[in-house]
Amino acid sequence: MAHAHRTLTFPLALLLLLTLVLLQHPTFAATLSAPAQANADSPLTITLDGVDNPRDFVTIVSASAAEGHYDTYAYTSKGNSVELFAPLEPGDYEIRWLAAESPYATRARHTLKVVAVSASVTAPASAAIASTISIEWQGPNHPRDFITLVPADSAEGNYDAYTYTSKGSPLTITAPTQPGDYEIRYLSGRGYKTLGRTAITISDTSASVQFTSPARIGQQLSVQWSGPANPREYITVVKAGSGEREYAQYTYLDKGNPLQLQLPDVPGEYEVRYLTADASRVLARAPLTIEAVTASVDGPASAVARSLIQVRWSGPNNPRDYIAITTPGKPAEFVHYGYTARGNPVTVEVPKQPGTYDIHYLTAQSNQSLARTSLTVTPANTPGKLQVQAAAGSNTAPAYGVVEVVLDASGSMLQKLDGKRRIDIAKTTLNQLLGTLKNSNQQFALRVFGHRKADACDTELLLPPAPARNAAITQTINKLEAKNLARTPIADSLQQVAQDLQAIQGPKLVILLTDGEETCDGDPAAAIKQLRAAGLDVRVNIVGFAIGEYALKQQFSDWAAAGGGAYFDAQDATQLQKALTESLQTNFMVLNAEGTAVASGTPGGDAVELPPGQYRIRAGNQELPATVEAGTTTTVQLR
Numbered sequence: 001m002a003h004a005h006r007t008l009t010f011p012l013a014l015l016l017l018l019t020l021v022l023l024q025h026p027t028f029a030a031t032l033s034a035p036a037q038a039n040a041d042s043p044l045t046i047t048l049d050g051v052d053n054p055r056d057f058v059t060i061v062s063a064s065a066a067e068g069h070y071d072t073y074a075y076t077s078k079g080n081s082v083e084l085f086a087p088l089e090p091g092d093y094e095i096r097w098l099a100a101e102s103p104y105a106t107r108a109r110h111t112l113k114v115v116a117v118s119a120s121v122t123a124p125a126s127a128a129i130a131s132t133i134s135i136e137w138q139g140p141n142h143p144r145d146f147i148t149l150v151p152a153d154s155a156e157g158n159y160d161a162y163t164y165t166s167k168g169s170p171l172t173i174t175a176p177t178q179p180g181d182y183e184i185r186y187l188s189g190r191g192y193k194t195l196g197r198t199a200i201t202i203s204d205t206s207a208s209v210q211f212t213s214p215a216r217i218g219q220q221l222s223v224q225w226s227g228p229a230n231p232r233e234y235i236t237v238v239k240a241g242s243g244e245r246e247y248a249q250y251t252y253l254d255k256g257n258p259l260q261l262q263l264p265d266v267p268g269e270y271e272v273r274y275l276t277a278d279a280s281r282v283l284a285r286a287p288l289t290i291e292a293v294t295a296s297v298d299g300p301a302s303a304v305a306r307s308l309i310q311v312r313w314s315g316p317n318n319p320r321d322y323i324a325i326t327t328p329g330k331p332a333e334f335v336h337y338g339y340t341a342r343g344n345p346v347t348v349e350v351p352k353q354p355g356t357y358d359i360h361y362l363t364a365q366s367n368q369s370l371a372r373t374s375l376t377v378t379p380a381n382t383p384g385k386l387q388v389q390a391a392a393g394s395n396t397a398p399a400y401g402v403v404e405v406v407l408d409a410s411g412s413m414l415q416k417l418d419g420k421r422r423i424d425i426a427k428t429t430l431n432q433l434l435g436t437l438k439n440s441n442q443q444f445a446l447r448v449f450g451h452r453k454a455d456a457c458d459t460e461l462l463l464p465p466a467p468a469r470n471a472a473i474t475q476t477i478n479k480l481e482a483k484n485l486a487r488t489p490i491a492d493s494l495q496q497v498a499q500d501l502q503a504i505q506g507p508k509l510v511i512l513l514t515d516g517e518e519t520c521d522g523d524p525a526a527a528i529k530q531l532r533a534a535g536l537d538v539r540v541n542i543v544g545f546a547i548g549e550y551a552l553k554q555q556f557s558d559w560a561a562a563g564g565g566a567y568f569d570a571q572d573a574t575q576l577q578k579a580l581t582e583s584l585q586t587n588f589m590v591l592n593a594e595g596t597a598v599a600s601g602t603p604g605g606d607a608v609e610l611p612p613g614q615y616r617i618r619a620g621n622q623e624l625p626a627t628v629e630a631g632t633t634t635t636v637q638l639r
Helices: 002-024 422-437 471-479 490-500 524-533 550-562 573-583
Strands: 031-033 037-039 043-049 057-062 073-075 081-085 091-098 106-115 120-122 126-128 132-138 146-151 161-164 171-174 180-187 194-203 208-210 220-226 234-239 250-252 259-262 268-275 282-291 296-298 302-304 308-314 322-326 334-339 346-349 355-362 369-378 384-389 402-408 443-449 459-467 508-514 538-545 567-570 588-591 597-601 608-610 613-619 622-628 633-637
Touching: 031 106, 043 057, 043 091, 057 081, 073 081, 120 180, 120 194, 132 146, 132 180, 132 194, 146 171, 161 171, 208 268, 208 282, 220 234, 220 268, 234 259, 250 259, 296 355, 296 369, 322 346, 334 346, 334 355, 334 550, 346 550, 384 613, 384 622, 402 422, 402 490, 422 443, 422 471, 422 538, 422 573, 443 471, 443 490, 459 471, 459 490, 490 508, 490 524, 508 573, 524 538, 524 550, 538 550, 538 573, 550 567, 550 588, 550 597, 567 573, 567 597, 597 608, 622 633
Parallel strands: 037 106, 126 194, 302 369, 384 633, 402 443, 402 508, 508 538, 538 567
Antiparallel strands: 031 043, 043 081, 057 073, 057 091, 091 106, 120 132, 132 171, 146 161, 146 180, 180 194, 208 220, 220 259, 234 250, 234 268, 268 282, 296 308, 308 346, 322 334, 322 355, 355 369, 384 608, 443 459, 588 597, 588 613, 613 622
């Protein structure tokens, strides 16, 4: 009996095991459901039941397609439904659920009838080249359906300028720049099948440019023009014989009539052209002779290192022409400079290193030397040092509630300094500044100008005031890029600082970091005074980065003084880091006998090196005299 009992138990256990497997892995019949009819190229939602293999797939094929055949498909791993598009051509089809492995057995099927769809487009019978055409349409508006404008004899499926129907009706398309017979077509988003069309004739137009020739290099040429004046069309000047699509200096037509065109600063034979917006066609042209001009520079034959010299000049005085001290034979590699627009004579700083230099009259665009004279720089007298001590019991690190940096990201910040772009150096230094602020409870804000639009006076509060510990601040700074040809709206940016900081309590510090002057016709000095008068308890420091013009440094110093702050001159990455760090402290400025700011620093910080002479120290509301002697350190304590 015991032996029989053991024999009967084994198959019973096996049966129980098989039952458990079946319970855990049930097998159901695969079924699918979908509409019985659909428009061609329309989206379909297909519902599935019985999915047990994520590699199975659903496809739509001709009703007569052989078993295992498939076309566009979607895997069942998508879930209990999949999305497919109905075929482009009308007819009888099947939706098939196919097994994952070859020969792709059909697990379920569904009959689908695809019906044709049509569309219509309505537009003017004719339009001028490069004009904007308004088009009304009716059609299925399936995803990525679009309206295009092509030559009348274009093959089916071809497209040129287009706009998606999702933009609505009516929509617009820009006419081509070549006249002729065309068609406006409604094309399906898949397969580019023409669902509707209408004919249109694109007619030519006339244009002209008129001006006085010859002209001199670098001048503003007044150009009278006529033409269609479509958006973004422009007048340009190029070398005679240049290719049809080439352009150089240009001005958009919306700048007026006549408009002012900046001429090249190299003499020769040129052509003024009226171009379509995409530069594909010249609508009008006229020859222009650009003549050379004479210039002169008259400065001292020798000067002491680190001094200032006066250079008299004659020349065209075109916008941003400048007088520069350069290394011999390299006029474009200036050491210090001054724009001719500053007046005559121009004040220029003398290099720190003794040696032989050139003084040039240089053109703004291509740094052409129109005149040159030599300059010998002799060693300066032994400098002295000025040590400024803080007033007894004062705090050199004010507790600012917020620090807002106004950062220049205009085109000039793309220039390289020691192999690195200025904007990249500035971003690295800002992140280092954040490391300092993270050790305090200060908030940080960042306003940037010049980073979004070319040829625009654009400013944006990129980072509203927030704790400096926020990691997102660093991420935003790292992604920031300067914009080529962007302008410099310093005044507008400073005017908006009041709104940026209006909700923040306590003292506030604004640091303007820029490598150039205002170029948007604003008045930064007035903006700073207005900001200080708004009752915000704000101080404005200015950090000039890689500034080579003496007059601009003095302008920045005056602006900083009006803002109750100081100007910091930074010529490289190391000096920039030092300047931003010191800008967080209580500062002083050193003025020479003429009242010009020549240095800045932090009370109790490093001594300032200066040529021997009489100076005044400005810190807050007080000014103290100081005499600096060669080879010695003069110490002055603030009250």
